[in-house]
Amino acid sequence: MTETLPKRLRQCADYIAANTDRIAVSTVAELAAGADVPPSALMRFCQILGFSGFSEMQRLFREAYSPGWPDYTTRLTNLKENGAGSPAALLAEFVEAGRLSLEQLAKSADEAALTQAVQHLARADTLHVIGLRRAYPVASYLTYVFEKMQVPAMLHDGVGKLDHRHALRPGDACIAITFAPYSDETLALAQDAQSRGLPVIGITDRVTSPLARLSTTVLTVPEVDFGAFRSLSATLALSIALAVAIGSARG
Amino acid sequence: MTETLPKRLRQCADYIAANTDRIAVSTVAELAAGADVPPSALMRFCQILGFSGFSEMQRLFREAYSPGWPDYTTRLTNLKENGAGSPAALLAEFVEAGRLSLEQLAKSADEAALTQAVQHLARADTLHVIGLRRAYPVASYLTYVFEKMQVPAMLHDGVGKLDHRHALRPGDACIAITFAPYSDETLALAQDAQSRGLPVIGITDRVTSPLARLSTTVLTVPEVDFGAFRSLSATLALSIALAVAIGSARG
DNA sequence: GTTGTTTTGGAATTTTTATTCCATTCCGTC
């Protein structure tokens, strides 16, 4: 795991890997400055890679430099035409679905609801997050972000069919995420929270969702499906924004 | 429109116009050779265009080359300094980061690697998926999709610190997902799979990732971070495409 | 601590590349 390269060489490796597109158009000095190493370190790095020096490596990149990768739209078309059903074509579809979702989210996001949600959640003690099945990745990421931001949060993940509804305490709040077909367990927890008078923030796909009735504040996400699967891009973007806003409102 | 230029200068103009994308990565001598003029003619051409010389013109093209990397780290810093952004502003940032990531993914995706990954995974018996911390949402979604498509898959989620490495059987394959800072457990499982001769498909952030060495096939995802958090849009798009391709390849 | 080894930074050197300069050629005009 720890193929431990010397410090400077590791810096070179990381910077170069993260900026492959700049190699062709930069000088040793520029790249070295970017990687925050002296030029000689970068030279050493090139040699360890098996090139005679930087120039040889650069020559490779300059030749490979296919006239600036085609712009996004062209490339997408290429991917799609690459035989329907090919992995590349599928990728293009999902990329497009994701982009569309994000675009719609940006257009349709309800700022007032978002602000209200942040207020509720910033005031609460512990945040209870629930999302199952395809909402589970979102719920788990939310919880991860809360943990990183030192916001007390609990993920109700249903492991072992354990039910933790009694963990809901006065002063807490609940974030419930579910999409059609709505998950009973999620709705049940939201209901429980509501009946205890806790704020419930619902993230769902439409205002007519059963979750809407159970929520103090509803955030709807226009996710574009491709085939049977949704991209989650928009849902995740909304969730992270929510989490970060809460995190900074809290401290 | 064209006050008639002297012959050599005309050649320069034509060649340069037709090869704007090569300017950034070529020397005077190379371009001159391409235009079939002596280097000095090209120099004159640059000066007539109003540059002090070739270098100045090239600098322009080199900078223009890398179109958009408006780096998000500085933007977040700015945002933070301007007082915490409103939730809506944050949302806009995450939407933008997601869009950029998807765009980059479409541009840079390695079709060959993707196809290869699908081939390996379509042939395998059980698919072992591992991804922890911020890669966990991806791993869990992958597993969800596999389940829906009736592809035998097992999520190594580390619940209860249980280690299931002996679940890896001959004929199986492993999908490992990790981003810097790389998770030891993920690398350990990948290593284990590799040493048993199972195909390992790595999804990671750069080719220098320690996961790369452990993988039969590496898929790199250019995820644009906003602040400390990544959008996961691109990673999810790639993962779903992978899963669906595998599902349909299996029948 | 001492010793031997690896790593590092920067100054010195070499190579490559850009740029200038000028003698020569070309071309239109008389």
Added chain:
DNA sequence: GACGGAATGGAATAAAAATTCCAAAACAAC
């Protein structure tokens, strides 16, 4: 076909970049 001004090519020079090298620093093993 002689003249003058523009255009040209290549050799000479300047600038910039790459590459090497070595003394100092960091590190590891004893």
